[in-house]
Amino acid sequence: MKNSNNMLHFTFLGTSSGVPTLTRNVSGLAIRNSKNKDWILVDAGEGTQHRIQQAKLALQSLVAICITHVHGDHCYGLVGLLASAGMNARTAPLTIIAPKQIQQWIEVTAQLTDLHLPYPLNFIDVNEAAQIQQITDELSIQAHPLSHRVPSFAFSIIAQNTQKKLDTQALIQLGIPKGKAWGDLQQGQNIQFNGETLKATDFIQLQTKRVHTIVGGDNNRPELLAQACQDAQLLIHESTYTQAILDKVGSGPMHSSAKMVAEFAQHQNLSNLILTHFSPRHQDNTGQQAIAEEVKTFYTGNFYLAHDFDQFSLDETGQLTKIEKY
Incomplete structure (x- = not known):
């Protein structure tokens, strides 16, 4: 199944909004550099570390955690995950890019629960990650502000490698x-x-290959990502409701509908779109079909609705492939 020129590999660990359901956990997404085992976690809702075990991802190879915003369905699993990495004898530093409150919460929780991590945390305030952060030789991350009830962010995940080619x-x-x-x-x-x-x-020519994905947190204005999406091959964005349900719910929750994201992706000429973070009311077959129909009405590109444990790969040509489970 492996393609030699894959560059980013995605495993959805949680695709439900607000609360876990029997078939979907709350937000979590693993993004692996397919050239090695390095991976980045975007959001860590409650129960994420169990999903990580089921997906056979190693906490030792985790190089960075990005938290999009402070709501619990995106971060309540973080401290337990950090503790488990420590109990697995991790010693390598771990980068966390998140709102400042997440750092305060980790520090207070560590103090109140006698948590001593045997590895250093390199904490980067998400507001300072507007500049590209180089995480490994090949992986870098950049944050983009969104619109939600609390400050929320999207993350550009960029994989770049330079190959020597003999003339x-x-x-x-x-x-x-x-x-x-x-x-x-x-x-x-x-x-x-x-x-x-x-x-x-x-006699040596250097060839640089680059893949750019954007992973959004909760957001009711997809157009805020217009500039960031200009050279992205894939957008992963929340689609909590259909437009009809969003109209009923009103603007209070500050989420996107499938229609809003689809129209934005079409306008940006984005070639690939994956939707996630579905309200429990849209998680059965009928609900998923309604979301899919709405996307098809407004977007002509390649799209998927994510389920827990779905895996995808994105290669340097911008080709997005769903990896069928064995």
Whole structure:
């Protein structure tokens, strides 16, 4: 199932809004760099660490946690998850990008419950993450403000890798035989050929490949992501209600309907869209069909409605593929 040029791999850990249901947990999304085991967690609703175990993700390989906003269905599982990582003997630092209140909550909870983490937390206030944060050599994160009852954010997750490509045509034209000489050049070593020194730098081309996904928190104004979406290949956004139900519920909860997100994605010419964070009233087959029909009415691109444990991959060509379960 693995494609050699996959760059980001997504596992939905929770797709329900507000409360967990029998088939869906509250918000959590794992995003893995497919070149290795490094992964980022966006939101950690209650029960997320159990979902992580079921999805066979290793807390040791977790490099960053992003919390979109302080509402409990997006963060109540965070402290337990941090404690479990400590009990699993984690020692590597862990980056957390979140509202300042999340840091205060972790500190107070640690104090009141005698929690001592054996690894350092590198806490970045989400308001300061408007600049790109480099998490690993290949993964970086950037925050974008949204509109909700409390400050809420979306995160750009960017995977970028640079590959060295040997200019084989030039080597063939010069008559340099395949084998050790090619290998040495590929490794960056100069070689001797017909009494001349050939520099590796003259025969190596650097190719940078980049994949950009945006994961939104709760938000009633998708258009706030217009600039961020300009070079994104995928938007993952909440779609709590259909438009008809949102009209009934009113503007108080400050959520998006499927119609709002679909119209925005169409307007932005986004090629891929995944909707999540469904109200319990839209989680049965009829409810999901109503959401899907609404999206189809306003958006002509490639879209999915996420279920818990759904997995997707996004490659550098912008191709989004759902990975069928074995």
